[in-house]
Structure formats: C-alpha cells, structure tokens
Amino acid sequence: MSRVVIIGAGQAGASLAIKLRGLGHEGPITLIGSEEALPYQRPPLSKKYLLGEMEVERLHLRPRSFYEERRIELRPGVAVTSIDRAGKTVTLDDGTSLPYDQLALTTGAEPLRLPARLGGELPGTYTVRTLRDVDAMAPEFVEGRRVLIVGGGYIGLEAAAVAASRGLQVTLVEMAERILQRVAAPETSTYFRELHRGHGVDIREGVGVASLAGEGRVATAALSDGTTLATDFVVVGVGVRPATGLAEAAGLAIENGIRVDAHGRTTDPSIFAAGDCTSFPYRGQRVRLESVPNAIDQAEAAAASMLGSGKDYEARPWFWSDQYDVKLQIAGLNAGYDRTVVRPGARAGALSVWYYRGSELLAVDAMNDPRSYMTGKRWIEGGFSPPPAVVGDPQCDLKTLAAPGSPGAVPATPRGG
Amino acid sequence: MPRITYIEHDGTEHTVEVGNGLSVMEGARDNDIPGIEADCGGACACATCHVYVDPSWIGKIPAKDDAEADMLDFAAAPTSGASRLACQIRVGDHLDGLIVRMPETQG
Incomplete structure (x- = not known):
C-alpha cells in the first residue's frame, strides 16, 4: 500500500486527502500543516469571520472526527524543512522524518509584506492570510478607530468593507492607477470605488506607501504623494507569492509556482502538487490561480492521478467576493x-x-x-x-x-x- | 439533535443528526454525503449545494432571498418551490425529520 504524505493542510491539502480516501486509497495518509488549527476555509477570514458573524468551528472544513474515522493523520503545527527525493523522505522541524511513496505539495501562498526597513513589521501592521493573522487584527476593529488599508485588490477591499461596516475611519491606498487594476476592467473598478466611497471609505488611487513609522507600534504612514497620514493600525493586502521554497530546494521545476502537468504531477513522478502554489496548463497557456474552487478541483484531480485513474484537469475558474x-x-x-x-x-x-x-x-x-x-x-x-x-x-x-x-x-x- | 434524511439521485438514503445552527449543507459535508459539493463553503456563491426539499417540508422552511432565487433559477434542473441551496437552510428543532433529495448534477 502506497504511503502518501501531503505537505500543506489548507483547502487543497485537505481536499486531496479526503478525495484519496473517497477513491478507495487504503494506505497511510499524513497531512502536515504548519498552522495549529484544523484545516479551515480561508475566504470567510476577510468577510464574515472578521465581521464577527461566523464562529471558528464553522470555518473548519471537516470536524476532527472525520479525519480520525478515515485514518487521515493530521500533523498540525509542524513545518517540513526539506524533501529528500532520492530517499523519499521529508524532514520535519521537530527533528523527525517521514517516509513517503507519493508526496503532494499543497503549500499555498504567502502574503507579501511591506519591507521591514519601511516599517512593514511594526506592531499594528497586519496581513490577511491565516486564522492567526485575523484573530490578531480583529481586536483592532473598534468603532471610531483609524485604519489604513494598503492595496486595492479583493483582500484589501474586503477588509475595507468590514472596517467601514463596523464604523472605523477607513483610508485605502492603491499604488496602481485604479483599484482592482490587475484583475478587472475599469467598469468593475468604478463599481467598487463608488460602493466604497458611498460607505465613507477614503480611496486614494495612484498612491503608495513610502514608509510606516511609530514609537513601538505604527502611528503614521508617509504616502508616495508626499502626504502623511495618522493611523491606529495598518492592513496590508498587496498580493501573495506562491510558497515554492521547499519544491525549489528539492530541485523541482518552478514556473510562477510549482510547475505541474494536467495530472498535477511535478517534474518528479512521485511528487504531485495542487492549489495556489502551482502553475498548470489552461487553454494553451500556463496559469496560476489563487482560488478555493481551483484548490478543490485541482487537488481532487491530482488525487485521482496519484491512484492511476486521473484524467486531464480542465480548470473551470471562478471566484467570489463579498463587500457590504x-x-x-x-x-x-x-x-x-x-x-x-x-x-x-x-x-x-x-x-x-x-x-x-x-x-x-x-x-x-x-x-x-x-x-x-x-x-x-x-x-x-x-x-x-x-x-x-x-x-x-x-x-x-x-x-x-x-x-x-x-x-x-x-x-x-x-x-x- | 435534529435528524435529516438526504437522498442521493440514485435513491441511496442517508439519515444523520445535524447540530442546531448548522446548515443543511454543513450536515451533508460533515457526514461525507455525496451529491452536495458546496465549493464556496456556504457563501451562497456557487449553487453547488442544490437540493430538492421534500414537498411536505417546503412550507416549513424560511423563504429564499433574491440572490438564492436567482442562483437556483439558473442552476441545473431547478424545480420551483422545491429547489433550495442547502447552505441557506439553517437547521433547528423545527426541521427534525427534514427530507431533501439531491439532483443528478450540481452543474
């Protein structure tokens, strides 16, 4: 029986593990995640969960008993430090190692931060990716306080919507000419600009952050247009990078993410990958998607491939966002x-x-x-x-x-x- | 806990206990019942948790809002009245015994 190790316990990792069992795989499955929490949904983090309208238990993709009953071994709070492809083992940061017959990389993506030299690591500065990130920033969302949101993509706009809904004074800066410039047409940008302005958000486009400053915690932001803004805290939503470090160190091909074929296979036939960390063929191009539906579908396709029954994965991209x-x-x-x-x-x-x-x-x-x-x-x-x-x-x-x-x-x- | 019966398109029945406050979709998901996808996790964004509510229960569930109605109107094989998104039905004691059927495909 093949022993499967999955690195990364987000949506893709959990979906892959569940699908392997669903397809009849009987060998050991170990799902390793660097976070402590049970595998959970990330999309509500910047929406209902941050608004306080959704309890943490409902974020969980499955209850703990689900994994136990299916002999999916969860290893939370552990990071993989290296992959030995020749010996087919992974080494963990607790000093132990695990053998595998097949390995899956579902390592996701990491939020980009403002550099430390520009004040990007001052206390009171947050990114939006993990449950821990959001639990840390949630107490800051108090009526009347001032928040600076850096980045007018979906994460920044969703955080702005939560903040404005809860009565904070919200300023959002977007370095590009318009919000959503990377992902949408001007008509969509206009719709959301008007929506947010209607809720009192001060949107400044074509304006970036030159630096953040403060004694012990962030207090002011120097903006690229020469103005200085006083703020109580800062939320940074300036995009992500695929988490390819392990794959790269192991010598797998990287091309805007871990390069996989239509079966989710990397350049090592025993190693598969799925989700935000990968790039894959789509209608004659190679794309990387940051999306839950893709994480689910691609992971399930990879699971089938790992068991030898895979078909070509044809992505059917879709996305959603909730604002007000x-x-x-x-x-x-x-x-x-x-x-x-x-x-x-x-x-x-x-x-x-x-x-x-x-x-x-x-x-x-x-x-x-x-x-x-x-x-x-x-x-x-x-x-x-x-x-x-x-x-x-x-x-x-x-x-x-x-x-x-x-x-x-x-x-x-x-x-x- | 309320008991809910999910009937797959091929007739396979699953009767499970679902905690108060969860959605009918979450009850299916947590019990690994096939036929409900729920890609969006309950955000009323994907229409892949489409179910047909048993006729005897249709009047006992709060009405759908415009967004849910529009999603269902364009889902695969909707049936007016019976079609609902399982993520939008909140479970409570009043739904003990609820029966829902899954469509052939979630499209």
Whole structure:
C-alpha cells in the first residue's frame, strides 16, 4: 500500500486527502500543516469571520472526527524543512522524518509584506492570510478607530468593507492607477470605488506607501504623494507569492509556482502538487490561480492521478467576493481581453461586465447579478460566445438565450473531471 | 439533535443528526454525503449545494432571498418551490425529520 504524505493542510491539502480516501486509497495518509488549527476555509477570514458573524468551528472544513474515522493523520503545527527525493523522505522541524511513496505539495501562498526597513513589521501592521493573522487584527476593529488599508485588490477591499461596516475611519491606498487594476476592467473598478466611497471609505488611487513609522507600534504612514497620514493600525493586502521554497530546494521545476502537468504531477513522478502554489496548463497557456474552487478541483484531480485513474484537469475558474451587501461572482479568466460589454442587471444595483477577446467570451464579473454569473459560467465552460451586442442589450433575456433548443443551451458540465 | 434524511439521485438514503445552527449543507459535508459539493463553503456563491426539499417540508422552511432565487433559477434542473441551496437552510428543532433529495448534477 502506497504511503502518501501531503505537505500543506489548507483547502487543497485537505481536499486531496479526503478525495484519496473517497477513491478507495487504503494506505497511510499524513497531512502536515504548519498552522495549529484544523484545516479551515480561508475566504470567510476577510468577510464574515472578521465581521464577527461566523464562529471558528464553522470555518473548519471537516470536524476532527472525520479525519480520525478515515485514518487521515493530521500533523498540525509542524513545518517540513526539506524533501529528500532520492530517499523519499521529508524532514520535519521537530527533528523527525517521514517516509513517503507519493508526496503532494499543497503549500499555498504567502502574503507579501511591506519591507521591514519601511516599517512593514511594526506592531499594528497586519496581513490577511491565516486564522492567526485575523484573530490578531480583529481586536483592532473598534468603532471610531483609524485604519489604513494598503492595496486595492479583493483582500484589501474586503477588509475595507468590514472596517467601514463596523464604523472605523477607513483610508485605502492603491499604488496602481485604479483599484482592482490587475484583475478587472475599469467598469468593475468604478463599481467598487463608488460602493466604497458611498460607505465613507477614503480611496486614494495612484498612491503608495513610502514608509510606516511609530514609537513601538505604527502611528503614521508617509504616502508616495508626499502626504502623511495618522493611523491606529495598518492592513496590508498587496498580493501573495506562491510558497515554492521547499519544491525549489528539492530541485523541482518552478514556473510562477510549482510547475505541474494536467495530472498535477511535478517534474518528479512521485511528487504531485495542487492549489495556489502551482502553475498548470489552461487553454494553451500556463496559469496560476489563487482560488478555493481551483484548490478543490485541482487537488481532487491530482488525487485521482496519484491512484492511476486521473484524467486531464480542465480548470473551470471562478471566484467570489463579498463587500457590504454586494456579492461579486466571477466566471472565467479575463487575461487577454480586448473589449468589455456592460449589462445592467434585472434588480437594482445589479451589473455585469462581460470580457471578450474578439468574438470569444472569456469572463464575466457579476455584481449582485447571479443570473449573469450562472449563465456566463455555463457559456464559458461550454465554449459558447453570445454576440456582444446581444449580451449588452438589457432587453435581451439571458434565460431565453440559454433556453433548450437555442444556440446558448449549453448543458452544465459534469463535475469531477 | 435534529435528524435529516438526504437522498442521493440514485435513491441511496442517508439519515444523520445535524447540530442546531448548522446548515443543511454543513450536515451533508460533515457526514461525507455525496451529491452536495458546496465549493464556496456556504457563501451562497456557487449553487453547488442544490437540493430538492421534500414537498411536505417546503412550507416549513424560511423563504429564499433574491440572490438564492436567482442562483437556483439558473442552476441545473431547478424545480420551483422545491429547489433550495442547502447552505441557506439553517437547521433547528423545527426541521427534525427534514427530507431533501439531491439532483443528478450540481452543474
């Protein structure tokens, strides 16, 4: 019986372990995680959990008994220090080592920080990745206090929404010309800029942090436009880097993440990888996704491959974000788009932005507009591209377009691929 | 604890105890019941926890909000009235004996 060791006990690691058992693997499975907590969901950390609307137990992906009953051995609070590929063992930071027949790397990503020389490690400065990060910053979210949020991506905007909802004075700076510049079209940026400004958030675009300062803890921020801002604490959401250190030290190929093939296999046939730490083939490109759905699906595909029953993994990218009473749902990947079409939704405040390359539909951002999301997702996965003029016509009913017998009647893609 | 019966598309029944306050989706997830995916973990974002509520229970569950209704309207094989997202149904003593059926696919 093959002995499987999984490094990284986040969403991908847990999904991989659970899927191995589900597919009938009977050998030992050890799931090693550097955090103390049971494997948990990260997305609520910057949303409902930080708002105080979700208890920690509900973050757990499965109860402890679930792992025990399935003989999935959890090794929390332990870090792997090295991989010996020739000897097929991993060494842990408690001095012990573990043999493996097959190894899976689900090491995730690490948040980028402001450099220490710029004050990035002053007390009162936080990143948003782990339960510990969020538990540490939560007591700072007290009505009337001032918070500076660095970075206008989804993490920064979600933190800003929580802070504004709880009555803090929120300033958000984004170094790029506009918030969400790396991930969305200007129309989507505009929607969220207006949403946040409507909740009193002071959004400053084209402005970065030159340095943070304070006696013993952060108190002021010098901004790149020459102004200085007094603040009580700082939340940094300036992106992540894939956690590839172990893989790199072990000599595995790295290409914007651990390079895996469509079966989740690295350049060592006994070592697989899945989730935020990997780059993989997608529609003729190589991509890396920072997303829970991909972590789940890619990990499950890798589990099947490890047992010799794998099919090519075809990612079906989607993402979501919750800010105030707005739910953003994104289907597809917009990289390479050359035009967008904006479609007002049926309900007040609903809007969708459709990304095209030529006549090919690539992605949809749907704000409080699940109809556009659900339809767009099915079309993108099914390879159907409605004419942009049709999508942009609010009189045109998506449901009619997708009705049986019409060109857009793409059946739902079966899961589990 | 309330007991909930989940019936897979092939007819396989699972009756399990689900703690008060959890969602019907979480009850399925924690008991490893196939047929409910719940990729988003309960954020009403993915519509992969679609279930059909047994007709005798439809009126006993709080109504769905607009977002849930829209998601279901465009899910695979929705049935008006019976279709719900399991993540949006909160379990309590009033749901002891609830029966839900899973669709063929979560799309």
